[in-house]
Amino acid sequence: MNAPRCNRRHLLASTALLVLVDTPSHSRVIRGALPWSPNEAYPPERVLPGVWRFFNADEAAAIGDMAQRLIPADGASPGGGDAGCALFLDRQLVGPFGDSTWLYMQGPFAVGTPQQGLQSPITPAVRYRTGLAAIATHCRANFAGRTFPALTGAEQDALLSDMEAGTSGIADFEDKPFFEMLLANVMEGYFADPVYGGNRDMAGWKLVGFPGVRYDYRDVLARPNEAYAGLPVGLTGRPAWDRS
Amino acid sequence: MTRRLPATDVVVVGLGWTGSIMALEMARAGLRVVAIERGPWRDTSTDFPTTTAPDELRYAIRQDLFLRPAQETLTFRNNLGQTALPIRRWGSFLPGNGVGGAGVHWNGQTWRWHPWDFTHRSATIARYGQAALPADNMMQDWGITYDELEASYDRFEYLCGIAGRAGNLGGELQPGGNPFEGPRARPFPTPPMNMPLAATMFETAAAGLGWKPFPSPSANMSTAYTNFYGCRLGPCTYCGFCERFGCGNFSKASPQTCVLPALVRQRAFEARTDSQVTKVNLSTDGKRATGVTYVDTAGEAWEQPADIVLLCAYQLFNVRLLLLSSIGKPYDPVTGQGTVGRNYAYQVTGGATGFFGRERRFNPFAAAGSAGIAVDDFNADHFDHTQVGFVGGASLSCIPTSGRPIGNRPVPPGTPRWGAAWKQATRDNYNSTTSVGIQGSVMGYRGCYLDLDPTYRDALGQPLLRMTFDFQENERKMGRYCIDRTEHAMRAMGANQVRRNEHTGPYSITPYQSTHNTGGAIMGDNPTTSVANKYCQSWDVPNVFLAGACLFPMNAGLNPTGTVGALAFWAADAIRERYLKAPGALVPT
Numbered sequence: 001m002n003a004p005r006c007n008r009r010h011l012l013a014s015t016a017l018l019v020l021v022d023t024p025s026h027s028r029v030i031r032g033a034l035p036w037s038p039n040e041a042y043p044p045e046r047v048l049p050g051v052w053r054f055f056n057a058d059e060a061a062a063i064g065d066m067a068q069r070l071i072p073a074d075g076a077s078p079g080g081g082d083a084g085c086a087l088f089l090d091r092q093l094v095g096p097f098g099d100s101t102w103l104y105m106q107g108p109f110a111v112g113t114p115q116q117g118l119q120s121p122i123t124p125a126v127r128y129r130t131g132l133a134a135i136a137t138h139c140r141a142n143f144a145g146r147t148f149p150a151l152t153g154a155e156q157d158a159l160l161s162d163m164e165a166g167t168s169g170i171a172d173f174e175d176k177p178f179f180e181m182l183l184a185n186v187m188e189g190y191f192a193d194p195v196y197g198g199n200r201d202m203a204g205w206k207l208v209g210f211p212g213v214r215y216d217y218r219d220v221l222a223r224p225n226e227a228y229a230g231l232p233v234g235l236t237g238r239p240a241w242d243r244s
Numbered sequence: 245m246t247r248r249l250p251a252t253d254v255v256v257v258g259l260g261w262t263g264s265i266m267a268l269e270m271a272r273a274g275l276r277v278v279a280i281e282r283g284p285w286r287d288t289s290t291d292f293p294t295t296t297a298p299d300e301l302r303y304a305i306r307q308d309l310f311l312r313p314a315q316e317t318l319t320f321r322n323n324l325g326q327t328a329l330p331i332r333r334w335g336s337f338l339p340g341n342g343v344g345g346a347g348v349h350w351n352g353q354t355w356r357w358h359p360w361d362f363t364h365r366s367a368t369i370a371r372y373g374q375a376a377l378p379a380d381n382m383m384q385d386w387g388i389t390y391d392e393l394e395a396s397y398d399r400f401e402y403l404c405g406i407a408g409r410a411g412n413l414g415g416e417l418q419p420g421g422n423p424f425e426g427p428r429a430r431p432f433p434t435p436p437m438n439m440p441l442a443a444t445m446f447e448t449a450a451a452g453l454g455w456k457p458f459p460s461p462s463a464n465m466s467t468a469y470t471n472f473y474g475c476r477l478g479p480c481t482y483c484g485f486c487e488r489f490g491c492g493n494f495s496k497a498s499p500q501t502c503v504l505p506a507l508v509r510q511r512a513f514e515a516r517t518d519s520q521v522t523k524v525n526l527s528t529d530g531k532r533a534t535g536v537t538y539v540d541t542a543g544e545a546w547e548q549p550a551d552i553v554l555l556c557a558y559q560l561f562n563v564r565l566l567l568l569s570s571i572g573k574p575y576d577p578v579t580g581q582g583t584v585g586r587n588y589a590y591q592v593t594g595g596a597t598g599f600f601g602r603e604r605r606f607n608p609f610a611a612a613g614s615a616g617i618a619v620d621d622f623n624a625d626h627f628d629h630t631q632v633g634f635v636g637g638a639s640l641s642c643i644p645t646s647g648r649p650i651g652n653r654p655v656p657p658g659t660p661r662w663g664a665a666w667k668q669a670t671r672d673n674y675n676s677t678t679s680v681g682i683q684g685s686v687m688g689y690r691g692c693y694l695d696l697d698p699t700y701r702d703a704l705g706q707p708l709l710r711m712t713f714d715f716q717e718n719e720r721k722m723g724r725y726c727i728d729r730t731e732h733a734m735r736a737m738g739a740n741q742v743r744r745n746e747h748t749g750p751y752s753i754t755p756y757q758s759t760h761n762t763g764g765a766i767m768g769d770n771p772t773t774s775v776a777n778k779y780c781q782s783w784d785v786p787n788v789f790l791a792g793a794c795l796f797p798m799n800a801g802l803n804p805t806g807t808v809g810a811l812a813f814w815a816a817d818a819i820r821e822r823y824l825k826a827p828g829a830l831v832p833t
Contacts, residue, residue, distance in 0.1 A: 025249070025538075025567070026517065026544060027516035027518055027519040027540045028285055028516065030285055031514045032509070034287060034504065035285060036287070036290060040290035070662040072664050074668070076669060096306075103314060104317045104332045105314065105332065111814065113750070115749075115753060115754070116320055116331075116753065117332065117335055117754045180452070181285075183661065190300035191650045191653070192305075207670065208673070210647060213485075217299060217481065217483065218482055218606050222438075224440075225439035225441055226605065228607055235295070
């Protein structure tokens with residue numbers, strides 16, 4: 001999420017080393033005062049629609065449709081596809097989440113008990129790439145050449161339900177792990193701050209009545225059981241203030 | 245090749261709560277102090293200002309502030325018959341990293357543990373007899389009493405500006421406080437937090453059930469506060485981004501808000517970050533530490549000689565460092581011999597979630613990590629255990645810590661996980677659902693311990709720590725008993741529907757439960773059954789002192805940070821007032 005920061009940190013470390021101290025090690029050394037430098041807060045990179053970075057157009061269309069079935073549109077509330085879950089996931093998958101950079105990925109890999117948690121060497125990026133290909137192959141073979149976006153809503157729901165239950169029969173495909181990852185990531189996209197590309201127009205926050213990142217709710221606490229009247233605000237403001 | 249640096253008086257391993265407190269106390273005593281921290285430097289204005297801190301995806305889901313398992317993790321198994329496998333992604337608990345440690349991203353629930361906790365073995369035998377002790381238990385008293393620690397608890401509370409209402413002032417019970425707490429010399433430094441609606445409903449319901457509810461003690465500030473080091477905190481704004489987040493508002497006690505501004509002004513102090521200590525170095529006879537070795541960001545190893553070594557890493561990693569350094573005898577679960585790794589314990593969690601219907605608005609987003617109501621009637625030995633078939637207990641509490649919507653979207657049992665019905669249920673229940681939880685004690689057991697893994701290694705090639713742990717029947721009974729009571733409370737609060745939350749089956753490292761890992765380097769009065777004496781001093785290497793929850797012989801039904809902080813002040817006092825005058829073992833063996 002913040003790869004550039006490491007470089008700046010190391011630069012700072014070496015600067016501090018030269019200026020402040022005589023300790024020769026490549027540690028960051030703090031002495032005498034709290035270190036501070038401007039713009040050190042490293043905000044997240046704002047995701048805006050544009051060229052896909054991880055998915056190809058077919059993959060993105062399939063993910064968008066899956067998100068729209070998992071979180072359907074109803075009344076005035078947009079669905080997961082409408083709200084940008086595919087864009088969100090596209091950008092997540094080119095970051096440290098996609099290749100499990102922060103996780104312990106040393107072998108040997110073994111099949112553990114359920115209590116031992118994640119033990120797979122397959123990263124999210126690989127699971128999406130190979131999983132979407134397996135789903136596309138399955139759909140073409142079983143639905144007269146149609147791919148996932150060309151299926152009816154009922155057909156899409158049935159296939160997702162089968163994946164959830166582990167009964168999809170899709171070849172070369174671990175359907176349950178794929179479905180669990182997809183469901184978690186779509187929910188993340190729908191409810192995360194809009195800066196990450198999903199939750200467009202704060203659809204997820206409006207659905208539940210979450211006001212976002214206002215950071216001061218003393219007035220709300222003082223009026224128990226009353227509806228919150230304000231509109232949600234994200235890290236970049238809100239759509240009505242949009243500066244882009 | 246390891247290169248040697250100029251010697252210092254004190255080297256501190258880990259710059260979180262205990263490392264920063266002890267470093268400052270040592271520097272104020274006139275000693276030269278070098279603190280070495282595995283992770284980065286972190287501060288409020290640079291790392292978690294209000295403009296970037298409230299980001300659920302980044303901090304709560306992707307775990308930006310925590311130790312990254314790629315750098316260091318541990319392996320896990322439920323019992324000796326299994327092969328431990330690495331924890332590749334954090335779940336059950338979330339170890340901190342970097343300056344401030346887990347003190348950056350805690351909720352701030354700050355308790356004194358009960359007098360019973362410190363003498364839980366002898367007190368259980370005295371009241372119920374030897375037969376009341378659970379099978380395979382390794383229960384042992386701490387070697388220190390609540391009364392001895394009272395002044396140190398007081399210091400940590402006044403360091404942090406803890407918000408609360410006293411229940412026992414010098415032996416006199418106070419209305420509205422916790423009547424089960426040990427006697428305190430003076431009131432909390434600041435008044436209780438304002439309460440969310442769910443907490444006030446729990447308070448009323450608990451009182452109606454004959455229990456004794458009180459405000460949970462809080463390191464989120466109810467008012468501005470200046471501590472005795474001159475560090476100032478501002479009032480909490482109930483933003484709902486406490487646990488897993490740094491506070492951008494200077495409203496949560498942390499090393500950053502309470503200690504570091506004073507610490508860095510000490511001329512005799514220096515911090516080195518992004519530097520991983522790999523070993524405590526010993527003299528050839530193994531009886532004296534000569535300093536530590538650490539590896540910097542370039543992968544180069546450095547030796548930092550020191551007269552005193554303070555191990556202030558997180559509980560798990562302090563134990564690992566002892567094992568990697570061959571300090572003390574590793575615990576063997578087959579023979580029951582050895583000390584390092586012994587009595588690893590965890591906590592029992594669970595509770596009840598109540599669905600109240602659309603007319604109720606809890607506004608769960610208006611919250612703080614510690615603003616809530618607790619009940620201590622079923623904790624420790626506050627009730628007669630004669631008929632219940634277990635020892636220990638749990639605190640009950642309603643502390644609605646957040647309404648962040650990726651993680652907090654409760655729907656009634658039976659709701660589909662996706663689709664139109666899921667969406668409608670999510671819309672209907674987000675604002676009208678709340679929970680009451682338990683936090684329960686766990687005793688030491690023969691088969692629950694820590695050692696080094698024979699297979700898996702960290703990025704530097706050193707063996708990972710291995711955890712062997714499962715909940716025992718005593719704790720499962722206690723959990724059921726206390727979770728039953730959260731269900732009673734939730735019905736008394738008027739919920740239309742109540743869901744019971746109980747972990748059944750073997751302990752799993754997947755769902756988040758609690759970052760309250762304890763034991764493995766426990767304190768006690770006997771060097772054959774403990775790692776450290778009552779002054780947190782290694783029995784084996786007397787110029788090594790330990791800090792943190794690794795010292796706890798058992799885990800209580802309360803959050804550990806109050807006791808962690810108290811022991812840091814206690815040990816610092818012992819070093820300053822006893823050890824420096826006569827360096828050597830403070831308790832004869």
